[in-house]
Amino acid sequence: MRHANEVVSAYWAAANDREWGVFGDLLADDVVYEGPQTRERVRGRANYVRFNVEGFPGDWRLAVIRIIGEGLHASSWIEFTNADGTIQPGLCFFDLRADGKIVRITDFWPDPYELPAGRAHLVERY
Amino acid sequence: MRHANEVVSAYWAAANDREWGVFGDLLADDVVYEGPQTRERVRGRANYVRFNVEGFPGDWRLAVIRIIGEGLHASSWIEFTNADGTIQPGLCFFDLRADGKIVRITDFWPDPYELPAGRAHLVERY
Numbered sequence: 001m002r003h004a005n006e007v008v009s010a011y012w013a014a015a016n017d018r019e020w021g022v023f024g025d026l027l028a029d030d031v032v033y034e035g036p037q038t039r040e041r042v043r044g045r046a047n048y049v050r051f052n053v054e055g056f057p058g059d060w061r062l063a064v065i066r067i068i069g070e071g072l073h074a075s076s077w078i079e080f081t082n083a084d085g086t087i088q089p090g091l092c093f094f095d096l097r098a099d100g101k102i103v104r105i106t107d108f109w110p111d112p113y114e115l116p117a118g119r120a121h122l123v124e125r126y
Numbered sequence: 127m128r129h130a131n132e133v134v135s136a137y138w139a140a141a142n143d144r145e146w147g148v149f150g151d152l153l154a155d156d157v158v159y160e161g162p163q164t165r166e167r168v169r170g171r172a173n174y175v176r177f178n179v180e181g182f183p184g185d186w187r188l189a190v191i192r193i194i195g196e197g198l199h200a201s202s203w204i205e206f207t208n209a210d211g212t213i214q215p216g217l218c219f220f221d222l223r224a225d226g227k228i229v230r231i232t233d234f235w236p237d238p239y240e241l242p243a244g245r246a247h248l249v250e251r252y
Contacts, residue, residue: 005196036215038241040249047248055245066219068201070131070194075201077219077232089162091217091234093192093203106203108217110236115164119181122173123166 001100004069008076008094011102015052016062024049028101035107048105058083062090072096080109127226130195134202134220137228141178142188150175154227161233174231184209188216198222206235 002010007026014023024045033042033051042051065077074094081087088109095104115123128136133152140149150171159168159177168177191203200220207213214235221230241249 034252035249037236037238039238039252040241040245041252042249051245051248055248057244066199066201068194068196068199068219070196073192073194075192075194075203075219077201089234091236093194093201108215108234108236109239110163110217110234111239112163112165113235113237115166118183119166119177122177122181123161123168126160126165126167 001096001098004072004074004094004096004100005067006069007096007100007102008067008069008074008092009064011094012062012064012067012076012078020049020053023052026102028097028103031101031103031105033105033107035109037108065089072098127222127224130198130200130220130222130226131193132195133222133226133228134193134195134200134218135190137220138188138190138193138202138204146175146179149178152228154223154229157227157229157231159231159233161235163234191215198224 011026027045029045031045031048033048042048060083061081063079065079067076076092078090079087080090091108093106094102097103137152153171155171157171157174159174168174186209187207189205191205193202202218204216205213206216217234219232220228223229
């Protein structure tokens with residue numbers, strides 16, 4: 001099987017290129033996607049491909065900052081650029097089956113927030 | 127050197143146990159911590175230990191959900207339980223030096239947000 005890092009690299013390349021056939025081939029039939037921040041879930045390859053195609057229309061693109069793979073687990077940190085040019089970091093954790101197919105994806109989109117006053121004296125800003 | 131996964135496992139165990147000497151020994155002298163959501167940065171081992179001790183007082187605890195290590199990179203997904211019992215996911219990306227010391231930490235704390243209406247028909251809620 002391919003290393004988890006290669007599988008996730010192929011996943012993001014296919015998404016960025018809108019190669020949805022290639023993208024779907026990386027997924028297990030029974031893949032489960034979860035977004036804990038909204039508590040949204042998608043079950044199954046066909047539903048998950050549709051979620052990506054229809055749920056995120058427009059001229060976005062993404063750049064991989066880091067992919068880390070170990071055994072049947074991987075993580076990624078990407079920068080997602082919306083059609084309006086705004087950039088958002090995206091963080092995903094992946095579980096793979098023994099055959100290398102992606103069977104679980106947990107997806108996080110952290111937004112900016114105000115620095116808490118209690119630690120402001122301990123940091124610099126950038 | 128220790129595998130990146132072991133180093134990050136030791137990092138979170140030391141933090142949870144308030145073993146700040148052990149924690150500091152895992153860090154490079156010139157470690158840099160960044161929180162992109164607030165654009166906060168801490169430079170150097172002593173400052174970063176102090177940031178953890180003074181910046182996060184109270185009776186919090188953490189549980190590791192996933193640690194992934196590959197070469198000189200690692201990531202972690204933890205659940206941070208505040209003194210009031212509220213639970214927050216925390217996601218970190220780590221870079222290690224060749225000697226296994228942690229030299230860079232990028233830290234994300236994703237908050238809940240409203241499910242966008244445009245993809246509500248494509249998901250279930252949990």
